[in-house]
Amino acid sequence: SAVISQxxxxxxxxxGTSLTIQCQVDSQVTMMFWYRQQPGQSLTLIATANQGSEAxxxxxxxxxKFPISRPNLTFSTLTVSNMSPEDSSIYLCxxxxxxxxxxxxxxxxxxxxx
Amino acid sequence: AQKITQTQPGMFVQEKEAxxxxxxxxxxxxxxxLFWYKQPSSGEMIFLIYQGSYDQQNATEGRYSLNFQKxxxxxxxxISASQLGDSAMYFCAMREGGNNNxxxxxxxxxxxxxx
Numbered sequence: 001s002a003v004i005s006q007x008x009x010x011x012x013x014x015x016g017t018s019l020t021i022q023c024q025v026d027s028q029v030t031m032m033f034w035y036r037q038q039p040g041q042s043l044t045l046i047a048t049a050n051q052g053s054e055a056x057x058x059x060x061x062x063x064x065k066f067p068i069s070r071p072n073l074t075f076s077t078l079t080v081s082n083m084s085p086e087d088s089s090i091y092l093c094x095x096x097x098x099x100x101x102x103x104x105x106x107x108x109x110x111x112x113x114x
Numbered sequence: 115a116q117k118i119t120q121t122q123p124g125m126f127v128q129e130k131e132a133x134x135x136x137x138x139x140x141x142x143x144x145x146x147x148l149f150w151y152k153q154p155s156s157g158e159m160i161f162l163i164y165q166g167s168y169d170q171q172n173a174t175e176g177r178y179s180l181n182f183q184k185x186x187x188x189x190x191x192x193i194s195a196s197q198l199g200d201s202a203m204y205f206c207a208m209r210e211g212g213n214n215n216x217x218x219x220x221x222x223x224x225x226x227x228x229x
Contacts, residue, residue: 031214042205043159043219090157096213100147101164103209103217108157 002027002095004106012112013083020079021109023093028073034066037090037108046091049076083113117141118208120220127196128228134181135191135223137206146210148189149217150180153203162204165189196227 003026013019023032031050035043047055047068055068069077080087090108097104117140127133139148146167152160165173165180173180181190193200206220 033216042221043207045216045218048216092159094159094217098213100166100213101149102213103149103161105159110157 001102002029002097002104004093004095004104006091006093006106006109008109009107010110010112012114015084015113017083018079018081019083019111020077021091021093021111023076023078023106025074025095029095030073031096032070032076033094034068034076034078035092035094037092039088043092046078080111083111085113087111088113118206118218118220120206120223122223123221124224124226126226126228127193127200129198130195132192132194133196133225135193135204135206135225137189137191137220139187139189139206139208141187141208141210143210146208147213148180148182149207149209150178150189150191151205151207151219152200153205153222155202159205163191193225198227198229201225201227 005024007022034046036046037043045058046061047057049055049068049070051070051073065081067079090110092108093106095104119138148165150162163173163175163178163180165182172182177194179192203222203224205222207217209215209217
């Protein structure tokens with residue numbers, strides 16, 4: 001199994017500022033996924049991060065707003081830029097396991113923008 | 115494009131009773147996997163059960179079973195002998211193709227177990 005940690009676990013930020021969320025995995029993985037979960041909603045995929053290449057963003061998410069880094073096979077960051085209250089969400093990173101039925105999620109970062 | 119539908123925003127069940135949470139999906143990929151996750155108020159995503167599109171038998175994991183009806187494209191979760199600790203959000207999810215592909219989620223069902 002993969003163990004995922006995220007930092008920070010939660011934060012309260014002012015509008016207009018940026019926050020970088022870190023995701024650390026205890027094993028090497030090819031793909032890492034970033035999800036957003038707005039209050040009371042489901043998980044929505046923001047982007048897929050493949051080591052050594054640009055992240056692939058889903059419709060409605062752009063690199064200028066959510067830049068992602070993937071410097072190695074165990075680490076990724078997601079930055080939420082120029083935040084507004086609508087960015088208040090839980091942000092989760094996720095990685096697949098070695099078996100097809102395995103998918104692991106980090107504990108999430110609870111972001112509140114005031 | 116894949117699509118997951120959960121039509122029950124909320125469900126109530128009496129403790130020790132069984133409950134079925136509905137999930138339908140749509141995909142044109144013959145190879146896919148269906149997942150159910152539990153999300154308690156703490157926010158963590160807890161994996162419950164998995165069904166592969168080529169699996170002949172319905173998946174079971176303890177009190178959880180998946181009623182997989184491929185022709186109807188449904189993958190309902192059955193929780194037997196409900197416990198108070200089962201109260202949580204439940205998400206159905208699907209992943210097409212290989213395990214390096216992304217996973218898409220349904221809207222979720224909030225289950226409340228009554229004592």
